[in-house]
Amino acid sequence: MKKLLVNIQRSGDQQEVFEVEYQPGMTVLDVLERIYQKHDPSIAYRFSCRTGLCTTCMMMINGKPGLSCLKMASPDDGILHLAPLPKGETVKDLVKKM
Amino acid sequence: MKTIKTGILVIGSGAAGLSASVYAAQYTHENILVIDKGAVGKSGSTVGAVQIASLGSWSHQDDHEEAFLQDIEKSGRGLSDPSLTKSIADDIRQRLKEITDWGLKLDKNEEQEVAVYETSGHSFSRSVSARKGKAGLGILQTLIRKANAMNHIDMWSDVITLQLVKSAGRIIGAVVLDQRTNEPYLIQSQAVILATGGIGQLYPITSNPVQSTGDGFSLSLQAGAQLIDMEQIQFYPVSMIAPQSIAGLCISFYHFSKLYNRDGERFMKRYQPDYLENTTRDQLSIAIGKEVAAGRETDHGGVWLDASEVIENVKRQFPHEYDLCKDRGIDLSKQHAEVGPAAHFMMGGVKINSNASSSIPRLFIAGETSGGLHGANRLGNNALSECLVFGARAGIEAARILEEETPVDHQSFADYELGWAKRLLTYIHQPHSSKSIKRRPYVIKEKIQSVLGNYVGVIRTKDGLCKAQQDLKEIQEQLFETRVANPDAYSRDILDFIEASHMLQTSLAIVRSAQMRTESRGAHYHVDYPEQEIDTYHTCIQVENENMKLSKKPVKGV
Ligand SMILES: Cc1cc2nc3c(=O)[nH]c(=O)nc-3n(C[C@H](O)[C@H](O)[C@H](O)COP(=O)(O)OP(=O)(O)OC[C@H]3O[C@@H](n4cnc5c(N)ncnc54)[C@H](O)[C@@H]3O)c2cc1C
Ligand code: FES
Numbered sequence: 103m104k105k106l107l108v109n110i111q112r113s114g115d116q117q118e119v120f121e122v123e124y125q126p127g128m129t130v131l132d133v134l135e136r137i138y139q140k141h142d143p144s145i146a147y148r149f150s151c152r153t154g155l156c157t158t159c160m161m162m163i164n165g166k167p168g169l170s171c172l173k174m175a176s177p178d179d180g181i182l183h184l185a186p187l188p189k190g191e192t193v194k195d196l197v198k199k200m
Numbered sequence: 201m202k203t204i205k206t207g208i209l210v211i212g213s214g215a216a217g218l219s220a221s222v223y224a225a226q227y228t229h230e231n232i233l234v235i236d237k238g239a240v241g242k243s244g245s246t247v248g249a250v251q252i253a254s255l256g257s258w259s260h261q262d263d264h265e266e267a268f269l270q271d272i273e274k275s276g277r278g279l280s281d282p283s284l285t286k287s288i289a290d291d292i293r294q295r296l297k298e299i300t301d302w303g304l305k306l307d308k309n310e311e312q313e314v315a316v317y318e319t320s321g322h323s324f325s326r327s328v329s330a331r332k333g334k335a336g337l338g339i340l341q342t343l344i345r346k347a348n349a350m351n352h353i354d355m356w357s358d359v360i361t362l363q364l365v366k367s368a369g370r371i372i373g374a375v376v377l378d379q380r381t382n383e384p385y386l387i388q389s390q391a392v393i394l395a396t397g398g399i400g401q402l403y404p405i406t407s408n409p410v411q412s413t414g415d416g417f418s419l420s421l422q423a424g425a426q427l428i429d430m431e432q433i434q435f436y437p438v439s440m441i442a443p444q445s446i447a448g449l450c451i452s453f454y455h456f457s458k459l460y461n462r463d464g465e466r467f468m469k470r471y472q473p474d475y476l477e478n479t480t481r482d483q484l485s486i487a488i489g490k491e492v493a494a495g496r497e498t499d500h501g502g503v504w505l506d507a508s509e510v511i512e513n514v515k516r517q518f519p520h521e522y523d524l525c526k527d528r529g530i531d532l533s534k535q536h537a538e539v540g541p542a543a544h545f546m547m548g549g550v551k552i553n554s555n556a557s558s559s560i561p562r563l564f565i566a567g568e569t570s571g572g573l574h575g576a577n578r579l580g581n582n583a584l585s586e587c588l589v590f591g592a593r594a595g596i597e598a599a600r601i602l603e604e605e606t607p608v609d610h611q612s613f614a615d616y617e618l619g620w621a622k623r624l625l626t627y628i629h630q631p632h633s634s635k636s637i638k639r640r641p642y643v644i645k646e647k648i649q650s651v652l653g654n655y656v657g658v659i660r661t662k663d664g665l666c667k668a669q670q671d672l673k674e675i676q677e678q679l680f681e682t683r684v685a686n687p688d689a690y691s692r693d694i695l696d697f698i699e700a701s702h703m704l705q706t707s708l709a710i711v712r713s714a715q716m717r718t719e720s721r722g723a724h725y726h727v728d729y730p731e732q733e734i735d736t737y738h739t740c741i742q743v744e745n746e747n748m749k750l751s752k753k754p755v756k757g758v
Contacts, residue, residue, distance in 0.1 A: 122263075127444065152410070197690060
């Protein structure tokens with residue numbers, strides 16, 4: 103089983119790296135769901151529709167703003183870097199105040 | 201517990217909750233507080249809605265209120281409440297006009313006229329859209345703008361409702377938890393408008409957003425309100441079932457595509473030779489369900505969709521769906537897609553009258569959480585119309601009560617019945633040793649989904665429903681044995697725990713209603729009772745002394 107390295111910028115300017123079991127067809131949101139269920143229950147991120155419409159799952163993905171439910175995760179692209187959007191107040195980890 | 205006071209509390213910020221707020225605000229100067237467990241205006245099913253059915257300047261010369269009403273009643277198969285169908289037919293024209301006056305721009309055709317689309321079951325073309333096929337989003341943005349412009353509407357995101365507060369037989373507030381701080385609040389109000397949307401997340405495959413966990417039905421039940429026809433769940437017949445990341449995505453172009461079973465047979469020729477795939481949602485879901493039950497299903501338990509012959513049309517009308525499938529490795533111009541029914545819409549719900557008032561004074565219900573309008577089969581694009589019409593009615597009536605009736609003096613009710621909320625809060629905040637308990641709340645949610653998916657899907661049986669009831673009882677006992685692993689602020693574990701508690705109540709109501717309906721009608725197909733009975737009745741559920749009381753209520757005049 104391939105592994106995916108995910109670096110997440112968490113609250114308090116902490117960086118944390120997770121090694122997640124990769125399954126083909128995973129989106130960035132699926133990766134976060136897996137981290138929540140299997141690695142760290144305290145990870146915080148927002149989402150709703152899972153189809154690219156609500157925009158609540160927006161975050162910095164490899165340095166660029168993107169919708170985590172639309173962006174595919176790939177183990178061949180090196181470490182996946184996730185961070186909250188720079189603008190506005192961050193509630194926790196990847197969650198912005200809305 | 202800290203207390204917050206407001207005139208009207210609106211729970212849920214989809215099209216129904218926001219309509220309720222802006223209409224209420226026009227009739228009272230008292231404060232209106234809108235709360236949502238997700239981001240306000242971005243977390244409900246409304247976000248995904250494409251079109252809205254309405255009368256308007258675009259209507260065919262022979263189309264009118266009576267024709268609209270008759271279409272709904274015909275589709276409802278005897279279960280639509282005539283006072284509600286009349287309300288929607290009477291009001292929708294005006295409501296849509298108002299929201300366009302507030303800035304909603306309807307999509308236009310090449311001649312620069314409002315583009316109108318046909319929808320199966322509507323005898324005239326009535327569906328219009330906004331924001332290039334994103335009518336739901338357009339409506340939400342317009343209502344949010346309107347609400348922001350009124351300084352007595354406050355909106356509060358990330359706040360989940362645990363329990364409605366009842367005193368002297370009236371609803372006078374709610375207990376909520378602010379997820380950002382983990383602080384519980386008692387919100388005291390003169391009226392509550394509940395608009396929490398649907399139940400899709402009770403099923404493993406759904407078109408609904410993650411927030412659609414059926415909270416409003418459980419909150420209402422617990423408050424003593426009556427639910428009707430909870431077995432009537434609309435499955436969107438053709439949604440993606442693989443790959444997992446887009447499971448539940450609705451395929452809007454199924455009625456002009458072709459469906460095949462695993463043997464390569466275009467099976468709709470057998471079920472509906474005249475209409476084929478272009479039939480009502482209930483009939484198509486049941487046909488697919490029967491193919492699956494007969495073992496003629498694809499690897500993931502569905503059927504094949506072939507849209508290759510109409511692909512240009514698909515790309516033009518539904519680019520979002522086409523692109524999303526392509527992105528996930530399914531090029532519909534060349535490949536078949538695995539599709540099947542997805543839990544989509546709750547047609548049953550809290551019983552209301554034409555003022556959107558529940559059976560309990562000062563509790564109003566709007567949008568998908570209310571029951572009785574669509575009966576046993578909702579026509580496409582009538583859900584948004586329902587939200588605008590009954591959101592407005594709920595808001596106006598709540599404001600009237602606020603202005604005209606003697607206010608509730610919350611001080612005189614020192615001791616509310618807050619037992620359930622307190623039990624949830626105590627459990628959440630007690631230390632959870634990770635060694636002794638392994639199961640987390642999300643596992644409870646998955647278990648509920650699996651029970652409903654297995655036994656309370658499109659095709660139902662007596663044995664299956666009985667098993668579902670037993671399994672849910674067992675899962676209920678496990679809820680207060682789960683490990684809330686993260687006790688901090690913005691904890692998904694806590695959210696999952698509270699949602700699981702609502703999901704269990706609502707699931708049980710669905711199962712018990714399905715058991716009560718010993719016939720097949722509309723979306724409820726029962727293998728052991730495959731015929732529709734001559735007598736028409738509603739299945740009703742109410743909680744009395746902590747027990748679910750079931751009854752069948754005959755429909756008058758059918
Ligand atoms: C993908 C999709 C496409 C659709 N397309 C159409 C269409 O084209 N035309 C049409 O007419 N209908 C369509 N429908 C149906 C329609 O969108 C919905 O029925 C309707 O929008 C529901 O609106 P609502 O305001 O009742 O609830 P929602 O929009 O679901 O809003 C409910 C809100 O309540 C909040 N909430 C829930 N529980 C709690 C709680 N305990 N505490 C606090 N807040 C809570 C949620 O977070 C959510 O924001 C579609 C549905 C889906 C899922
Ligand atoms: S979850 Fe809605 S856009 Fe990603």
